[in-house]
Amino acid sequence: MRTTTRSGVRPLGAADVAEFLALTDRNPTVNVFAAHRARTTRLEPRLLGGEVWGQFVDGDLVAGCHVGANLVPIEAGEDDIEAFGERLLRRGRTVSTIVGPQPAVRGLWDVLGDSWGPPRESRWEQPHLVADGQPLIEPDPLVRASRPEDFGALYPACVAMYTEELGVSPELGGGAEGYRARVRQLVQLGWSFARYERGRVVFKAEVAFATPTNAQVQGVWVNPDRRGEGLAAAGMAAVVEQVRRTVAPSVSLYVNDWNQPARRAYAKVGFRQTDTFSTLMY
CATH class of the missing domain: 3.40.630 (Aminopeptidase)
Incomplete structure (x- = not known):
């Protein structure tokens, strides 16, 4: 009641x-x-x-x-x-x-x-971006939904992204089992997207949360030795195209204001700012 x-x-x-x-x-x-x-x-x-x-x-x-x-x-x-x-x-x-x-x-x-x-880290300026139309640039044709057999290549890339973004490993304090389960869950849902080359990930992104009308993307990452090649923009164009077709018609994310390469990539794809987020991490 x-x-x-x-x-x-x-x-x-x-x-x-x-x-x-x-x-x-x-x-x-x-x-x-x-x-x-x-x-x-x-x-x-x-x-x-x-x-x-x-x-x-x-x-x-x-x-x-x-x-x-x-x-x-x-x-x-x-x-x-x-x-x-x-x-x-x-x-x-x-x-x-x-x-x-x-x-x-x-x-x-x-x-x-x-x-x-005091928090461990404060990120006060995080533009919140939305893409709800066709990408403005050609999507990377090699970006696809991850499959269960990709897990061996995908999981290390997820750990690397998380550690680089948050400054701590998701496996810290015995968290490996839970994080592995989360990565597997995203694959099973069809929410993990990546470009695989010779058994390794060179670009990846995931849908973290979704409703029938909106999907939030997180975990965008390019392998360090492949940065500067335009993989992020073309990869995100592919993610937007596939997410809008299979998950929800509107795709959102938020990005640190100081991450200019990422912001330029998202702008090329057609993301526009709708709000500003902040994150305090303890």
């Missing part, structure tokens, strides 16, 4: 899924992570590995906050951020990352920073 809340913050559950998805649909490309999590877990804490909180005003759900390994604000304004922040202060830090639209992340940091301490 649904819990009735007139105003304030409470954890959401299965009875709230429809209302929560209506909230994420206000900005579906920005909120694809939250919508994907709601669709795949039905907001059950056991499946979420955490909770999703809702902020209610006069009985209406006006904002959300995913509280798991990732802390992600959803359609949260200043008052919502303050309410979520106060609840988070009472709880203490259990998350490893705060990520989302820049104003909301800044607001959370203003509330939580003194208590939670």
Whole structure:
């Protein structure tokens, strides 16, 4: 039975899924992570590995906050951020990352920073980009969906990308088994794309989260000894073309503002900026 809340913050559950998805649909490309999590877990804490909180005003759900390994604000304004922040202060830090639209992340940091301490890394300027039409350049014909037999070549490339991007190995602290399972899952879903040459990956990217209308791409990587050849632009053109055909019609991602080669590649493909994200990593 649904819990009735007139105003304030409470954890959401299965009875709230429809209302929560209506909230994420206000900005579906920005909120694809939250919508994907709601669709795949039905907001059950056991499946979420955490909770999703809702902020209610006069009985209406006006904002959300995913509280798991990732802390992600959803359609949260200043008052919502303050309410979520106060609840988070009472709880203490259990998350490893705060990520989302820049104003909301800044607001959370203003509330939580003194208590939670400095993050390991702060990435305040991350353009959020969307491509929802045909690529502007010719796709790389050698980029294809990965197959189970590709795992031996794909997995080391995934570890290399993760380590280069985040500064720590996904295998650290006994995480290899879980990360291997995740890579296999993406292959099984048809969400892993790569160009393979002589048994190794020279370009790759994955769909991380998806809804019927939007797919978020992560893990874009070019083998270091093949950078500067245009593989990223042509490869991403192929990913956009294939993802729009097989997963969802709109493709999004966010990129560090200082990564000029990646930003140039995405612009060539036809990605345009729609928002700015920030990420704080602990």
